[in-house]
Amino acid sequence: MPAEWEPHAATWIAWPHYEGDWPGKFEPIPWVYAEIVRHLVAGENVHILVQSAVLERRARRVLKDAMVSLRRVKFHHWPTDRVWTRDSAAIFVKHQTRGNSPLALMGWRFTGWAKYSNYKRDAQLPQRMAEYLQLALIRPTINARGRERQVVLEGGSIDVNGRGTLMTTEECLLSKVQERNPGMTRAQLEKLFAHYLGAHNVIWLGRGIAGDDTHGHVDDIARFVNPTMVVAASERDPADINYKPLRDNLRRLKKAKDQNGRRLRVLELPMPAPVIFQGRRLPASYANFYICNSAVLLPTFNDPNDRVALNVLTELFPARKIVPI
Incomplete structure (x- = not known):
């Protein structure tokens, strides 16, 4: 992939x-x-x-x-x-x-x-x-209980470096909540990623951010920006509900290795202040950007950290225009 x-x-x-x-x-x-x-x-x-x-x-x-x-x-x-x-x-x-x-x-x-x-x-x-x-x-299919079953997966639940390493989360693919593939194990998923996507090295993060109705998509919390570097969402406020899960993800990433056994470079991407609508917290994150041929489309939230996120991605993608959306 x-x-x-x-x-x-x-x-x-x-x-x-x-x-x-x-x-x-x-x-x-x-x-x-x-x-x-x-x-x-x-x-x-x-x-x-x-x-x-x-x-x-x-x-x-x-x-x-x-x-x-x-x-x-x-x-x-x-x-x-x-x-x-x-x-x-x-x-x-x-x-x-x-x-x-x-x-x-x-x-x-x-x-x-x-x-x-x-x-x-x-x-x-x-x-x-x-x-x-x-x-x-x-x-993609898997044999489950004696019959072939098509595998459920959303594109936002995975991110790849194009060289054989894939990131995903336990919350999305292994949780019993919003369970995509009942009974499927971590080992079975890793085998599927290797066979169908050429990703023989899987990095498992923990949980996603609050308010995410996908229940833990990785595209809100950590993204490859080149084959050896990941940007990861980071919350600085210990009182925020996202603080502990995002710190856990950072710890995992700093220990993670790529498909060649080398440590990844990990750069923190700040979180915006909580975005609340009709009493519900929305899954606001700068990590949910899109890289196209000529630009990087970056979600922004009228927040002081918008500028920080824009500057981070400007340094990482010097040949592309960083567009706030």
Whole structure:
């Protein structure tokens, strides 16, 4: 599995439509997505999934009003339940084959983070992508209790350095809460990662951050930024609920080694102050950035640490523009 910073032919996103993902705050979201697309098309093609021709027209209008060139944009009328394609869409992998393409799609089973019932449209995305791109679709399975069972995995639950090392969390993949693959062991998961993703070295972190309804996705807490370095979310306030789990993750990372047995370099990324909406803490984290060909899209929160996070990533990605979103 390639690292996120490696060259992309395109990025796949779904145009926002499900207001429940931004309760009370949906109105500006299409404009935020227009800004995202504007920076993506500067360096790569963008495939946008829309519910219908009507929504495509609305999306085109927003993009044009935001002065976004549509030359590198391709719309697909593929209805989705939610917009989180990092989790639900196929994962691109390189593989050795006698076919025409060195690429294949990994179609893990998607079940709405083992929490939500509206996921069946999203679960169809790997098949749709494979048919459109005419690439092989690999569906990882495991023999459980005498029968083959498709393995559940979301893209945000793992992060890789593209050289054979993968990070994930025990909370997401081994917990009985929001259990993705009942009965599956750590050893079985590691074997799957090695076989299907070429990741023979797995780093297990502990827990994710408060408010994360995925129950522990690693893309909120630790990310590879090159083959030998990880940035890790760090909370400085001992009274904060995230303090202990994030300190534990830092301890694990500082002891971790890469696929060649070498210690990783670990750089701390601050956390923003708690973001509360309607009495609920939201999973705000600077680690949930996206690396595209020409930029790094960084979530920001109108917080003093926004500047700190921007400076950290500016030093780590000197050839890319760091864009606050």
